[in-house]
């Protein structure tokens with residue numbers, strides 16, 4: 001096991017924080033050479049002081065000037081250029097993509113072209129442009145290791161399996177904050193309620209996405225690209241304990257599952273040590289005899305229309321998943337900012353997908369353009385309509 005040099009994009013976030021814990025547990029094995037954050041200066045500065053990276057990407061020119069003055073030995077960059085530079089530094093071995101949203105696409109593509117392995121948390125990138133990301137990875141002989149817990153579970157279960165042994169993937173879903181509410185009860189839910197995830201502590205956007213089941217929809221599309229699996233062979237089951245992180249079913253009917261505590265350090269560390277394993281420092285308690293029972297139930301597509309829509313846009317292909325993701329990024333953020341009501345998230349995503357009525361194949365440049373257009377359109381709808 002040789003020392004890994006890491007670029008950590010989105011270091012101040014939830015995944016970023018867990019990654020720093022993993023790195024600090026094994027200072028002889030991991031080094032963060034570059035990191036990025038957007039605007040959280042307090043946390044960003046604390047990380048710079050602890051980790052002493054060579055390069056730091058920040059969200060604004062003002063921050064760059066301020067921090068260059070404060071840390072003259074460190075090089076700073078701004079915005080997308082800064083993200084890209086952080087990802088492609090000569091000495092980097094692996095880029096951990098923990099930014100939220102499609103801002104992750106360009107640095108991920110640049111890293112792949114520079115031959116860096118990717119530890120991928122930023123699922124929106126794969127939903128938006130999975131075809132091109134996976135193609136670039138093949139062409140540049142780059143490994144994409146999943147950080148998302150479900151995909152890490154599937155990846156672990158598929159280890160050593162011939163691809164034609166696979167019958168289907170079974171992704172588990174906790175059900176999110178509003179699992180037990182009816183659609184009628186959803187009309188009046190608040191941001192505060194939506195941000196209370198039963199099992200996982202995560203960034204705001206993904207917590208909202210979990211409650212709308214958008215997150216599971218994004219994960220279905222992510223799995224399609226990561227494992228090259230047809231949508232007909234991807235199933236989702238409700239599993240409220242989040243203990244079984246996901247499963248694979250083989251041709252002969254054997255189910256393989258990966259189980260563990262709700263601790264993102266596990267999939268993060270595995271992505272950084274693969275194919276080796278290391279103990280997790282300060283492991284969370286995990287005792288199946290205490291848990292006692294695991295429950296599984298079918299997913300209700302009427303209750304969770306965003307999950308149903310994921311299969312529709314996934315099968316349609318082209319830029320449909322791009323539109324689905326972009327509309328949600330704007331809608332979820334607008335809900336977090338108090339601009340729209342909870343159920344408007346679904347309505348806006350549905351409307352954007354219906355509005356995009358193209359069946360033609362698209363290029364990567366067109367996908368990037370459609371992502372931008374969708375954001376503009378959804379933002380306009382929100383301005384025009386206000387609270388529905």
Ligand code: NDP
Nearest residue numbers: 010011012013014015038039040098099100121122202203
């Ligand atoms: P957070 O919101 O906690 O963190 C996001 C990070 O991205 C922060 O470092 C933030 O910087 C930075 N950032 C935000 N906006 C921009 C921007 N415009 N340009 C550059 N950087 C930006 O998110 P999470 O850690 O929860 O999630 C990150 C990714 O990982 C998402 O794609 C999510 O779907 C995925 N993921 C997360 C899981 C989790 O457990 N949290 C589980 C599985 C996947 P700043 O703090 O300065 O704003």
Ligand code: MG
Nearest residue numbers: 148149150219
């Ligand atoms: Mg997940």
